[in-house]
Amino acid sequence: MSRTAVVLLALLLAAPATRAHAAGKKSAQPAQTSKKSSQPPEKSEPEPAAQPPADAPVQQSEPDMDFDLLEPSPAAETPKLVDPELEKAIAARRTMLTLHQGLGLATLTTLAATVVVGQLHFNDRYRGGGDTHRFDAWHTGLVIGSSTLFTSTGLLGLFAPTPFKKELRLDTITLHKLFVSLATAGMLTQVVLGIVTGNHEGKLSQVDLVTAHQVVGYATLGAVGAGALMIVF
Structure with a gap:
């Protein structure tokens, strides 16, 4: 055989062995890959949680504001008992005492005018004023007016309802x-002294009675003023 034929025969015999070696090498690579993949993955350590700074404000939990505004309360379901008689008595007392206070101030003013005119009347008749009787009508009118106001004021205070015990x-x-x-x-006392003084007209005792009438008048004015002062202040 020639040299060329020998070379071709060797190449033909070597070709199957080369192919088998290459196929075995390829099949070995997946086995190694599967061997590597069968190993469990390494566990990674958890990262520590971030701590808030020391000067950070502490957040407080807000209370639960979820409630029903239309839900009736037990107190709302129970109606308040109102005594109509008590309410009426309170209203009547308020009205009467308001009038009592107003008339009281009017009484104080009128009584002060009565005392002033009474002093002028006293000077005119008993202290050399000429006894002209020019203050008689004024004195009588003021006496009637102050007495009427004083009586009305007293009755309003006396008969005002008292719904509460004090x-x-x-x-x-x-x-x-x-x-x-x-x-x-x-x-x-003023009323009695006035009547008695009128009955002693022309007698010496009349001067003493008129003087007592004058003193009691000033004392009465002072008592009314002190009573009004207690209410105002």
């Missing part, structure tokens, strides 16, 4: 009642 104690109301009681006694 314990007896020393306060401005108690002092007001005390001074008004003294003023009432003075007014009654």
Whole structure:
């Protein structure tokens, strides 16, 4: 055989072995890959949570504001009991005491004018004023007016309803009642002295009665003023 034929025969015999070697090498690579993939993955350590800074404000949890505004409360379901008689008595007392206060101030003013005119009348008749009787009508009219106002004021305070019980104690109301009681006694004394003085016209005792009438008039004015002062202040 020639040399060329020998070379071709060797190449033909070597070709199957080369192919088998290449195929075996390719099949070995997936096995190695699967061997690597069968190993469990390494566990990664968890990262520590970030800590807030020390000077950061602390957030407080807000209360639960989820509630029903239309839900009726037990107090709303129970109606309040109103006593109509009590309400009526309170309204009547408020009205009567308001009038009592207004008439009281009017009484004080009128009584002061009565005392002033009474002093002028006293000077005219008993202290050398000429006894002209020019103050008689003024004095009589003021006496009637002040007595009427004083009586009306007293009745309003006396008959005003008292819906609530009040314990007896020393306060401005108690002092007001005390001074008004003294003023009432003075007014009654004035009326009696006025009638008696008129019946002693022309007698020596008339001067003494008129002087007593004058003194009681000033004392009565002072008691009414003190009583009004207790209410105002």
